[in-house]
Amino acid sequence: MxxxxxxxxxxxxxxxxxxxxxxxxxxxxxxxxxxxxxxxxxxxxxxxxxxxxxxxxxxxxxxxxxxxxxxxxxxxxxxxxxxxxxxxxxxxxxxxxxxxxxxxxxxAKRIDIECVVRGYITGGGWRQYRATGTVNGISLPSGLRKNEQLAQPIFTPAGKNDVGHDEDIPFEEMARRIGPGLAEELRERSLRLYEFGRRSCAEKGIILADCKFEFGLIGENIILIDELFTPDSSRFWAEEKYGLDMEIDSMDKEPVRRFLAESDWDQNSPPPRLPDSVVADTSSRYREIYRLLTEK
Ligand SMILES: Nc1ncnc2c1ncn2[C@@H]1O[C@H](COP(=O)(O)OP(=O)(O)OP(=O)(O)O)[C@@H](O)[C@H]1O
Ligand SMILES: [Mg+2]
CATH class of the missing domain: 3.30.200.20 (Phosphorylase Kinase; domain 1)
Incomplete structure (x- = not known):
């Protein structure tokens, strides 16, 4: 419709x-x-x-x-x-x-793991770090600041749950679920893909803060499935909006986020209808991201 x-x-x-x-x-x-x-x-x-x-x-x-x-x-x-x-x-x-x-x-036969790579400490990774000093069991140096770039990108898998939310799991738990050989393979491929995405985005003035991949098997072959480096699966920051210890503009849903924050919506009841101006702003943001990344 x-x-x-x-x-x-x-x-x-x-x-x-x-x-x-x-x-x-x-x-x-x-x-x-x-x-x-x-x-x-x-x-x-x-x-x-x-x-x-x-x-x-x-x-x-x-x-x-x-x-x-x-x-x-x-x-x-x-x-x-x-x-x-x-x-x-x-x-x-x-x-x-x-x-x-x-x-x-x-x-493909989906592998039930969300392969997350984080190059910067923000969002859910930041919340884990602040509470425990670790992210998915990986210890990080103390004193990191919100949104700071990590010395090395980290692989922080999540188990895909059919009901409820995906759960952050340590790499060892991923290895237990799908086998150590496949887990190691997916970690390496994810880190390589992140590096590819990070570089391509950097050429266009965009920081790829973190991203998620899904893989599946077709026979013996490991195939990348689902979606790739979209605003729904990756966190993009415009370089000029980057800063430490702050909420960075999300490039895509920022007008929606702002509108919802200013409304009195409790996140449980049905959400308020988006005003036309918010829809129009959001739409042009998506088109702008597309233009920036693809140069089309
Ligand atoms: N080539 C493929 N073979 C098998 N499954 C795939 C393939 N590509 C994508 N999928 C699966 O299709 C589903 C797409 O669902 P989608 O992401 O739209 O919704 P969702 O993950 O159920 O919920 P949400 O709306 O929260 O994202 C995912 O489960 C994904 O793993
Ligand atoms: Mg999905």
Whole structure:
């Protein structure tokens, strides 16, 4: 269904294939051998989907993933088959509404670990460090300041839970769950991908503070799945907004964050409707991130 602004809140009813999974932002359809991922314009905050959707957000997220998957394919094979809605033929009813929002992928057996790499100490990593001096069991030097760059990027996995939140786990626990050989392999690949992303972003004046990868297996092969270096899976900071001991502007959802902070919403009840100006600001932020990163 498209709203009057042209934003896409769902592709349900537009795709002639079974809906396998509906996340807060994306929908997965079963194409038999392949998966169809549709990135809608839905936006979430604190685990709530907000209203209305943000025009072009889905195209930006899907376009960024496609861009990064393409540029990192030599470093790490991934699940992308193509992103061309016209190749889907009769499977979609209104192809023009899905242009730029779809990715056809190979199906992998998902490894139930979120592979998180942190180059800077912030967010959940900062909260762990402040409480314990460690992050996922990794001891860090004392006296680090919020948002400080770490001497070495660290790998801080989380177990994927079907219900509730993903849980931070020490590397040893990851190794216990999936086996030490595979765990070591995923850690190395994640750190390499982070380094690739960090450098590419730095060339464009953006700090890649941290990011999350998901991997799957196709036969014996380890394949990068899901999404890659999008604002939903990575923390991007504009270099000129960077500073220690402060909340850094999030580049994407900042207008939403600010609006929600100023509202009296308690994060449990249904969230307030986003004003048009907040939606418009957020939409142009997504387009700006896309332009900066892809130079398109
Ligand atoms: N190629 C693939 N093969 C198998 N599973 C995949 C592939 N690509 C992505 N996935 C899985 O598809 C799901 C996408 O779901 P999505 O991220 O949209 O929602 P979610 O994680 O359930 O919830 P949230 O809305 O909180 O993100 C994830 O579980 C991801 O691991
Ligand atoms: Mg997800």
């Amino acid at each position: 498209a709203t009057q602004t042209g934003a896409l809140s769902t592709a349900e009813g537009m795709v002639r294939a079974p809906l396998l999974h509906k996340g807060k932002v994306r929908e997965l359809y079963d194409l038999g051998e392949h998966l169809l991922i549709v990135v809608t314009d839905r936006i979430s905050a604190f685990d709530h989907v907000l209203d209305p959707p943000v025009p072009d957000k889905g195209r930006v997220l899907n376009g960024l993933s496609a861009f990064w998957f393409q540029h990192s394919a030599e470093l790490q094979p991934n699940h992308v088959v193509h992103t061309d809605v016209n190749r889907l033929g009769d499977l979609v009813k209104e192809p023009e509404k899905l242009t730029g929002r779809i990715m056809v992928t190979r199906k």
